[in-house]
Amino acid sequence: MSILAGVLGADAGEIRLDGNQFEPATPRAAIAGGVVAIHQATDRAGVPGLTVADALLLDRFADGRAGIFVSRRSIRTEAETVARRAGFDLPLDDDFADIGAAERQLVAIARALSAKPKLLILDEPTASLSATEANRLFTILEDPAAGGLAIIYISHRTADLERLASRVIVLRGGRVVATRSRPVDFSVAIEAMIGRPVASVRPPARNGGAVRLQIRELRFFPDSRPIDLDIREGEVVALIGPLGSGKSRLLNILFGIETSHSGEVLLDGAPLRPPSPSDAIAGGVFLAGEDRKRSSFVPADWPGGTVAAAIAQPHLRRWFPAGFLVGRKERQAAEHGVSSLGIRTSSPFARLDTLSGGNQQKVVLARWQAEPARLLLLDEPFQGVDVGARTDIIAAIRAQDRVATLIATSDAEEAFEVADRVLLLDKTGLHATGDASTPSRGH
Structure with missing residues (x-):
């Protein structure tokens, strides 16, 4: 290109x-x-x-x-x-x-x-x-x-x-590995894309443990429809909806970036009103923003534009309270993230701009798995991510059985792949779409 x-x-x-x-x-x-x-x-x-x-x-x-x-x-x-x-x-x-x-x-x-x-x-x-x-x-x-x-x-x-x-050409490692004309068998095309079989059956939906997040009568604006939502420990809930429906705004409110007009939010039974993202992080509420380059990374030429630094960045005060950075701690956290999420990088201290979009997104997720979370908020976590990396990210999200996870995505197919429940948010409010364990292409 x-x-x-x-x-x-x-x-x-x-x-x-x-x-x-x-x-x-x-x-x-x-x-x-x-x-x-x-x-x-x-x-x-x-x-x-x-x-x-x-x-x-x-x-x-x-x-x-x-x-x-x-x-x-x-x-x-x-x-x-x-x-x-x-x-x-x-x-x-x-x-x-x-x-x-x-x-x-x-x-x-x-x-x-x-x-x-x-x-x-x-x-x-x-x-x-x-x-x-x-x-x-x-x-x-x-x-x-x-x-x-x-x-x-x-x-x-x-x-x-x-x-x-009209035609699908599959590239992998700089080579053409498959060419298909209509009608295209996409299961074959995807396997050619990532070089290995992909399981077609998603994990069964889980009910989760105790209720962790409670949202009651939350209104973005005075004339907004109220939102009511419960998410349990270990449960993954996905929000889908049209552009401007408020998916990102809801996550930003929970993370202390924006404020709501009215309503109540409880986390483990206690009021959740973080005045800032740093307060949210201190309380175990983590957000991976929609645009990772704007919200999660510093420019690659700056100090902190590496894999290890990106993972450590929001945890610096907790990890290094005296103000002195310890490279060993950063390296250990980065090596764990690289191993657990399968991040393809030449080094834990490699520049972020040398990584593919999928591996950059894995770095963002590794950042929020480096410390225990109570509530994980993911805004468009599969944006610009290939099929193989998406499979790895889904597995990592669903492996967190002690975390309540709320995902905002514009793609219903991705929502049903990752979530236990999928909800539609639009101008008329929040609506159930059915059990995510039995998705239909029409949702």
């Missing part, structure tokens, strides 16, 4: 686009040649301090098409046209830094389609999207594809591939 997009150069071989040799030296050259790539990390789809409308028109500013004189009104008008043609409703006046991962993804897609490419490359585009937004994306992509646009769609999600793919 990076070679096609002009980010990296090829070591050997050739690429032809419409029969002509294609060797883009830069991303701008690739776009000019008709190849537009949307990378999995969408934090660079815009610039903090500029609006969403500005982000939609960045390519025009960069290549001079916007002209010398522009006005805020003309920018917004053009941005509205770009968003409308893509079929997205975007907060055009918001600062790009303030929007979530799902909205950043929509910005990147709308901007890419506005370039009218010959070849569109998408890397895990639905990883942060709700089912509704994903279906809208599929509808948008099917129309250009029917009109002659070639699409390379990189994904580990079989539902995406079933919906869109």
Whole structure:
């Protein structure tokens, strides 16, 4: 993908686009040649301090098409046209830094389609999207594809591939290991992807122990529907719902990032109202945020941008109360996490940016398994994670029989794979979807 997009150069071989040799030296050259790539990390789809409308028109500013004189009104008008043609409703006046991962993804897609490419490359585009937004994306992509646009769609999600793919090519270790045309046997494709059989039967649902988390009449805003929820020790509960339904907000409230309008939350019978995340952590409430690069990691070039440092970071005060870091303690915690979660890394002190998305997510989970937890909150824990890593992460989550786990995910298939119960959260409240041990594709 990076070679096609002009980010990296090829070591050997050739690429032809419409029969002509294609060797883009830069991303701008690739776009000019008709190849537009949307990378999995969408934090660079815009610039903090500029609006969403500005982000939609960045390519025009960069290549001079916007002209010398522009006005805020003309920018917004053009941005509205770009968003409308893509079929997205975007907060055009918001600062790009303030929007979530799902909205950043929509910005990147709308901007890419506005370039009218010959070849569109998408890397895990639905990883942060709700089912509704994903279906809208599929509808948008099917129309250009029917009109002659070639699409390379990189994904580990079989539902995406079933919906869109004419052919499925499986890569592993830099080699093509399988090619399948419609109809595709996805069980065979997944086994080719990870190089080993995958058990098709999920663990049976558990009832858990004593009630650990109690939520009563919780309202986000004065006019919100109240939420009531109990989670038992050892139970895994997943929340699904459309973008903006409040899944992440609920986790943030429990972790002390946001506050609720009203209601009561009890943890082991005692009120849970952490004034800050540090207080939540001290009380055994841990959160793995939706965007791991923004919420869990420091930049790779900074001190602390390694596997061991990332695992130790939220526990530094407890582990080193005198203020002196002990490398041996960090190494031991990292080695345990690497071993228990199967993190593929050259060293416990390897830089995080050398790890794949799945292994980075395992580091986040290892961080919160390094200390005993009472309540574990996971926001989109499978975002940008391949099938093999997802299997390992699910096993690690379900192995914690003393922890109450609440997961927010936009993918119902993933929810049923990991959870004992799956609940739907939308503007009308919280609803049961049925026993997760007997999922249906229609949920």
